Amino acid sequence: xxxxxSRRNFIKTAAVGTLAxxxxxxxxxxxxxxxxxxxxxxxxxxxxxxxGDSITDAGRDKATLTANTLKALGTxxxxxxxxxxxxxxxxxxxxxxxxxxxxxxxxxxxxxxxVDCLSLKPNVMSIMIGVNxxxxxxxxxxxxxxxxxxxDYIKLLDRTKAALPDVxxxxxxxxxxxxxxxxxxxxxxxxxxxxQVAREIAEKYQATLIPLQxxxxxxxxxxxxxxxxxxxxxxxxxxxxxxxxxxxDVVKS
Amino acid sequence: MINLFKNSxxxxxxxxxxxxxxxxxxxxxxxxAFAVAKPKKxxxxxxxxxxxxGDSITDWGRSRTxxxxxxxxxxxxxxxxxxxGEILNKNxxxxxxxxxxxxxxxxxxxxxxxxxKDCLDLxxNILSILIGVNxxxxxxxxxxxxxxxxxxxxxxxxxxRTKKALPNVKLIIGEPFAVIGVKEVDxxxxxxxxxxxxxxxxxxxxxxxTFIPYQxxxxxxxxxxxxxxWTIDGVHPTIAGASLxxxxxxxxxxx
Numbered sequence: 001x002x003x004x005x006s007r008r009n010f011i012k013t014a015a016v017g018t019l020a021x022x023x024x025x026x027x028x029x030x031x032x033x034x035x036x037x038x039x040x041x042x043x044x045x046x047x048x049x050x051x052g053d054s055i056t057d058a059g060r061d062k063a064t065l066t067a068n069t070l071k072a073l074g075t076x077x078x079x080x081x082x083x084x085x086x087x088x089x090x091x092x093x094x095x096x097x098x099x100x101x102x103x104x105x106x107x108x109x110x111x112x113x114x115v116d117c118l119s120l121k122p123n124v125m126s127i128m129i130g131v132n133x134x135x136x137x138x139x140x141x142x143x144x145x146x147x148x149x150x151x152d153y154i155k156l157l158d159r160t161k162a163a164l165p166d167v168x169x170x171x172x173x174x175x176x177x178x179x180x181x182x183x184x185x186x187x188x189x190x191x192x193x194x195x196q197v198a199r200e201i202a203e204k205y206q207a208t209l210i211p212l213q214x215x216x217x218x219x220x221x222x223x224x225x226x227x228x229x230x231x232x233x234x235x236x237x238x239x240x241x242x243x244x245x246x247x248x249d250v251v252k253s
Numbered sequence: 254m255i256n257l258f259k260n261s262x263x264x265x266x267x268x269x270x271x272x273x274x275x276x277x278x279x280x281x282x283x284x285x286a287f288a289v290a291k292p293k294k295x296x297x298x299x300x301x302x303x304x305x306x307g308d309s310i311t312d313w314g315r316s317r318t319x320x321x322x323x324x325x326x327x328x329x330x331x332x333x334x335x336x337x338g339e340i341l342n343k344n345x346x347x348x349x350x351x352x353x354x355x356x357x358x359x360x361x362x363x364x365x366x367x368x369x370k371d372c373l374d375l376x377x378n379i380l381s382i383l384i385g386v387n388x389x390x391x392x393x394x395x396x397x398x399x400x401x402x403x404x405x406x407x408x409x410x411x412x413x414r415t416k417k418a419l420p421n422v423k424l425i426i427g428e429p430f431a432v433i434g435v436k437e438v439d440x441x442x443x444x445x446x447x448x449x450x451x452x453x454x455x456x457x458x459x460x461x462x463t464f465i466p467y468q469x470x471x472x473x474x475x476x477x478x479x480x481x482x483w484t485i486d487g488v489h490p491t492i493a494g495a496s497l498x499x500x501x502x503x504x505x506x507x508x
Contacts (some may be wrong), residue, residue, distance in 0.1 A: 059326070070314075070492055076326045080338055083496035088280065090478030090493065223345035237325050238345060241338035 028215060028246045038208045040124060040168050041252045042089060048096045049111060049122035050078035051173070052129050055234060055243075056100025067095035074098055076235065077243035078126075085250055097122075103131040105144065106152035113156065120162045125160065125167050126247065128212075129153070130174035130198055131233055134191045138183065146190070150197045157205050169207035170250060173198050174245070175216050179225040180232035208250045215246055260323045267447070282503045284479065286470040292505040293463045295423045297344055303351045304377035305333040306364060307384050307427070308491060311355025322350035329353050331427060331490065335499030341356050343508050352377075360388040360399065361407035368411065373418045379421050380415065381468075381502065384408070385429035385449045386391055386488055401445075427498075430468040431487055432457040435480040438487030463505050470501050 042048075047067075050056050058076025065072060067085060073079040078098040085094060099116040101108070106129050109117075115161055117125065133149040136142035144152075160167060176187055195213055201208035219228050219242060228239040235243060297303075302322075305311050313331030316434075321328060323341060328334040333353040340349060354371040356363070361384050372380065388404040391397035399407075416424060429449050431438045450468055457464035474483045474497055483494035490498060 068286035068492060070330055073492070075330060075334065079330070079492075080335065083335055083492045083499075086491075087496035087500065090474070090482055198490075219345075227345055236341075237323055237328070237334075237338050238341040240325070241342035244338070245342065 044092050046123040048124045050098045051127045052100040053104040054102035057102045077240045079243035081247045126170040128172035130194045133193050148248045171202040171207045172210045173212045175212040175224045176228045177232045210246050280500050282473040296332045296507045299347050301378040303379045306382045307355040308359040309357035312357045332495045332498035336502045380424040383427035389449045401448045408456045424462040426462050427465045428467045432480040432484045435487035448471045
């Protein structure tokens with residue numbers, strides 16, 4: 001479906017040696033290629049956990065805790081991704097959970113990690129965390145620094161690896177989309193250092209990195225920033241679908 | 254989706270140069286269901302308004318207060334949100350507006366009751382309708398007295414009215430479906446329920462409307478995993494089932 005047009009374009013352009021503008025799946029492919037993504041293979045009976053902040057949470061029902069359950073997945077990228085994984089892998093008996101919580105920073109993940117991660121024994125754990133670690137220094141008087149973010153993140157992953165030595169990690173780079181928020185200048189370059197930390201940590205733990213900033217940077221060349229995120233931080237439907245495609249691109253069924 | 258992204262730009266170029274074109278990675282279930290009759294594809298154009306209409310399967314928890322286009326809460330958590338996410342993601346240059354106006358429990362005559370406000374006023378360029386399971390189910394469940402002829406006549410009238418008000422609207426009709434052996438759906442549904450499926454198909458054919466054979470799709474799906482994997486009660490899809498439906502829906506449109 002996705003390549004209906006682009007396939008033809010590729011063929012046509014390949015012949016004449018020029019390339020058509022990037023379509024979204026190509027944005028995902030291009031960004032993944034540049035980061036030499038480690039692909040993750042899904043196995044039978046895998047438990048997959050989405051962890052993070054509001055972007056992951058996306059309105060999930062906190063009272064519904066069972067796997068693969070509609071209300072428990074919210075309406076964001078975790079939900080879209082789960083639907084596709086379940087649809088495409090009917091033979092694998094996957095159990096998929098979302099435990100993102102709005103507003104969370106790394107230390108708040110740590111506070112609830114036993115219940116909301118380790119006890120679920122995920123085989124594949126996906127984390128997107130970091131935007132609040134920075135943002136709340138602007139809005140909520142939070143005093144944590146990028147060093148706090150880094151140290152907390154490392155501690156969290158050390159603890160995770162100790163409890164679940166075989167867990168496959170997926171780290172989603174925190175992103176911020178320029179051209180929307182009035183205080184945008186205050187985000188740079190400090191927020192960039194948080195992104196750098198997330199990338200370094202992915203490398204340190206041999207995690208699969210999903211370079212969301214590169215993807216949103218490409219996406220805003222194709223449609224206005226607000227098409228992808230109404231507030232620079234939280235994705236629109238189109239933005240959530242973009243993140244979901246990026247996520248699905250790193251797993252092999 | 255996954256398969257579509259595995260091949261990099263480079264692979265495509267390489268493949269094209271050797272004329273080895275990888276098969277389209279449409280979900281196998283969907284492609285085999287469409288193998289018999291290819292859907293008449295609808296082209297999505299700039300500024301199109303796309304409307305999903307139907308019963309609970311379409312409604313599926315949408316917020317009644319979020320009535321704006323392209324808003325996740327307003328799209329519910331069923332097949333329309335998955336289809337909408339894909340359409341918006343891929344057609345970022347087209348300024349599309351996507352609405353869901355499914356209402357739980359609706360039969361055709363109840364669509365008709367709210368059709369001015371919930372369809373015609375929105376002036377859809379593409380209108381997708383999935384209706385019929387309640388026209389049958391409510392007979393046994395709620396003592397509804399409508400017959401198969403009621404369903405046919407009401408459906409034909411609704412389509413006529415729609416085409417009169419919106420002569421250029423592109424229509425999609427989804428086949429009502431049920432998965433036997435899962436909770437609500439047992440042998441008592443048959444053969445009567447099949448008539449409703451057949452009528453939906455007739456309405457589509459008589460009006461040259463794109464038809465999605467959801468029953469065939471679920472019939473294929475239950476060969477891969479139990480019925481309960483795809484539907485919670487035989488009528489309403491699970492997340493996996495809703496995703497499957499969205500993939501089928503997306504097969505009917507060209508971007």
